[in-house]
Amino acid sequence: MRIAPGEYFLQGNEACVEGAIAADVRFFAGYPITPSTEIAEGLAHRLTGKDGVFLQMEDEIACISAIIGASWGGVKAMTATSGPGFSLMQEAIGYAAMSETPIVVVNVMRGGPSTGQPTRASQGDVMQTKYGSHGDYQVIAFAPASVQEMFDLTVDAFNYAEKYRVPSFLLSDAEVGHMRGLLTVPEAINVVERKEKGLRRPDEAYDVPDDLVHPFPVFGKGHKTMITGMTHTDKSKIEPEDVKVHQELVKRLSEKILRSRKDINKWELIAPGSKTMIISYGSAALGPKEIAAKDDRIGLLRLKSLWPLPEEPIYEAARQCDQILVCEMNLGMMYWPIKRIALEAGCKRIELLSKVGGEPPTPSEVRHKLREMGAI
Amino acid sequence: MELFEFYRKDRWPHVFCPGCGIGTVMNCFYRAFNELELPLDKTAFIGGIGCSSRIPLYINSDALHTTHGRAIAFATGLRLAKPELKTVVFTGDGDLGAIGGNHFINGCRRNVDMTVICINNNIYGMTGGQASITTPHDYQSTTTPYGNKEYPFDLAEIAVAAGANYVARWTTRHVHELTRSLKAALQKKGFAFVEVVSQCPTNFGRRNKMADPTQMLEWFRQSSVRRDKTKAAEVDHVDLNLAGQITIGEFVDRNRECYEELIGVGKHG
Numbered sequence: 288m289r290i291a292p293g294e295y296f297l298q299g300n301e302a303c304v305e306g307a308i309a310a311d312v313r314f315f316a317g318y319p320i321t322p323s324t325e326i327a328e329g330l331a332h333r334l335t336g337k338d339g340v341f342l343q344m345e346d347e348i349a350c351i352s353a354i355i356g357a358s359w360g361g362v363k364a365m366t367a368t369s370g371p372g373f374s375l376m377q378e379a380i381g382y383a384a385m386s387e388t389p390i391v392v393v394n395v396m397r398g399g400p401s402t403g404q405p406t407r408a409s410q411g412d413v414m415q416t417k418y419g420s421h422g423d424y425q426v427i428a429f430a431p432a433s434v435q436e437m438f439d440l441t442v443d444a445f446n447y448a449e450k451y452r453v454p455s456f457l458l459s460d461a462e463v464g465h466m467r468g469l470l471t472v473p474e475a476i477n478v479v480e481r482k483e484k485g486l487r488r489p490d491e492a493y494d495v496p497d498d499l500v501h502p503f504p505v506f507g508k509g510h511k512t513m514i515t516g517m518t519h520t521d522k523s524k525i526e527p528e529d530v531k532v533h534q535e536l537v538k539r540l541s542e543k544i545l546r547s548r549k550d551i552n553k554w555e556l557i558a559p560g561s562k563t564m565i566i567s568y569g570s571a572a573l574g575p576k577e578i579a580a581k582d583d584r585i586g587l588l589r590l591k592s593l594w595p596l597p598e599e600p601i602y603e604a605a606r607q608c609d610q611i612l613v614c615e616m617n618l619g620m621m622y623w624p625i626k627r628i629a630l631e632a633g634c635k636r637i638e639l640l641s642k643v644g645g646e647p648p649t650p651s652e653v654r655h656k657l658r659e660m661g662a663i
Numbered sequence: 664m665e666l667f668e669f670y671r672k673d674r675w676p677h678v679f680c681p682g683c684g685i686g687t688v689m690n691c692f693y694r695a696f697n698e699l700e701l702p703l704d705k706t707a708f709i710g711g712i713g714c715s716s717r718i719p720l721y722i723n724s725d726a727l728h729t730t731h732g733r734a735i736a737f738a739t740g741l742r743l744a745k746p747e748l749k750t751v752v753f754t755g756d757g758d759l760g761a762i763g764g765n766h767f768i769n770g771c772r773r774n775v776d777m778t779v780i781c782i783n784n785n786i787y788g789m790t791g792g793q794a795s796i797t798t799p800h801d802y803q804s805t806t807t808p809y810g811n812k813e814y815p816f817d818l819a820e821i822a823v824a825a826g827a828n829y830v831a832r833w834t835t836r837h838v839h840e841l842t843r844s845l846k847a848a849l850q851k852k853g854f855a856f857v858e859v860v861s862q863c864p865t866n867f868g869r870r871n872k873m874a875d876p877t878q879m880l881e882w883f884r885q886s887s888v889r890r891d892k893t894k895a896a897e898v899d900h901v902d903l904n905l906a907g908q909i910t911i912g913e914f915v916d917r918n919r920e921c922y923e924e925l926i927g928v929g930k931h932g
Contacts, residue, residue, distance in 0.1 A: 352729065356744070359741055360742075513725075514726065
C-alpha cells in the first residue's frame, strides 16, 4: 500500500522504503548490514507475502541473485546494502548488465576499504558502481542528498531500470540514510512499467526512440526465453567464440545508456555563471549548498545522477567559470572525470576538496578551501 | 511430447563429450517429465556454470543460465516472484557444493518449492579436470597430481541434514531408479534434491584408469550399495573409492511446509 500524499518527517532510509513501495516494488532480498538495515526492516513490514515478497538471504550474493531471478518473473525487485555487501554483489551486477535485467540496488555508502567505518558516511563506492564488475558495461546511478530525494530518486531508479533494462543504483550514504527530514509525497507519481514482450506498450513515456532496448520476455508466458551471462546473439544463442556477436552485444549494452544520457541525467544548479563553481553530490554537497545559497560569488552544480556521467551540465558549468572546486567524500574519484570534462571546456583550474573519515565537509571547511583558491 | 519437442534441436550439436553421463540424465529427466505430463511452458529451468548447468539451454522452455554457484538463489527469486512456475535447477558438484555451497544448504533449509538435480561427476569437467569437492580421496586430477589428499563431500547427506523435503542419490548406471526419483522430486512440494553420480570419461576416467565410459559404469555398479537394503548406520555416507562404496537410494521423503505456503505467497499468483 503506497504512502498517502502529504507531509511526513521520516528517516532517509524510511523514505527509500516508501519510494520503493510507490514505485511498485514486489520483491526485496536483503542481508543485514549497517547503515542500510532500516531499508530491509522497513520492507519486511511492507512486503508480507501476499502483496510482495521480502526475503532475508544467506549473503549479499544470494540477495542480488534472487532479485535478478525475481525480475525475470516479471516483478520489480530491489536489494539494499553497504560497502562490503556491495563488493560481494559485483559479479552479479555484471550479469544483470549482460542479461539486461532491470533491478535496483541501494548502496548506503560507509567508510572503506574493508569493514572500515560501518556507522559513518563515505562516497567511496562511486567508481565501483560503474567499474566494479569485469568487462565493459554501463549502469545508471543516482546520488540523493536529502530525505525527499531518497524517496524521489528511488522511484527514478526503478523507472530508469525498467525503461533501459539495466541495473540501476541509489548511491546514498550513512549521512543521508540516517538523517531525518521532511518528505512531501505528491498526489501523482510517475511509475514506469516494464516494456514486456508480446504486449502493446501501455505508456508512450518509456518508449525509447531507438531500438536498443529490446522488449522484456517475462518467464512463464510461452516466450521460451533463454537468458545467459555468456556472449549471445539477439535470439539468445550462445556464441562465445564469435568476435562480431560479442562486439555488437557489448557495444549495444553501453550505447543504449550512453546515448540516453540527456534523458537520465539530473542535477541542481545554483547561481550558474559564477566565477567559481563547486561541483558536488550527495551529502558532500550539503556544506557547499549552504555557501552557494548565501554567497553570490559561488555557484553550485549538484549532481543528482552520477552514471552515466552528466557530461553536458559539467561542460556547461566549466565553460562559464574561471575555476572549479570538486567536493566529495573520498580521496578524489568523480574529481578525475569532472576534471577531464572541465579541461575540455577550457576551465584551467580544477581543485579538489576531499574529506574522508565519516562526515561531510562543513561550510567552514569549504570556505577555507575557497579562500585558498582566492574565490572569496 | 516427442524428445525434440522437449529439447531444442536447433541448439544441437551440444557441448557434451562422447560417453558423458549428462545425456543419460537428460534422457531420464525427459522421461520423468513426460510421464508426469507437466506443462513445459509453466516450467523454468535454471543452471549455474559448468557442463551440467548447460542443460537448461537445451530445453524448449524458459531458461536462466546464471552465474557460477548461484542457481538456487536465482531460482528462489524467480519461484517466489512467479509462484505459478515450476522451477528446476540443473547443477554440478563444483557449482552446487563448492562455490554454491552456502546457497545449497540454505536452499534446503528455506525449503522453497524447487527440484534441484546435481550431476556429480567428481571433477571440474568444463575447465579440464581439476579436483572438485567430490573427487575421491587419492584420485588423480590436474590439480592433484600426487592424488587428492582431501576427502569428498557427501552432498545427499548435507541436503538431509539441512532440511530438504526429498533427497535421493543414484548413479547413471541406475536409470530406472533415477527416473522414478526424478518423478518423485518433480511432484514433491518443497525443496527436492536428486544427486546423480555420473561419469566424466574425458577428464576424470581418463586420468584414473577408466578412460572407457563403460568402465566407470561398471565401477558404479560394483560400488553402489542400496541404502534401504543395508543397515543405515553403515552406509550413511559416500566413500567413493575403489575399496569404498556409493550409497544410493532415497535418503529422505518428508513434507515440511514449504516457504511459499508459510508466507502465503502462493495465493497472490
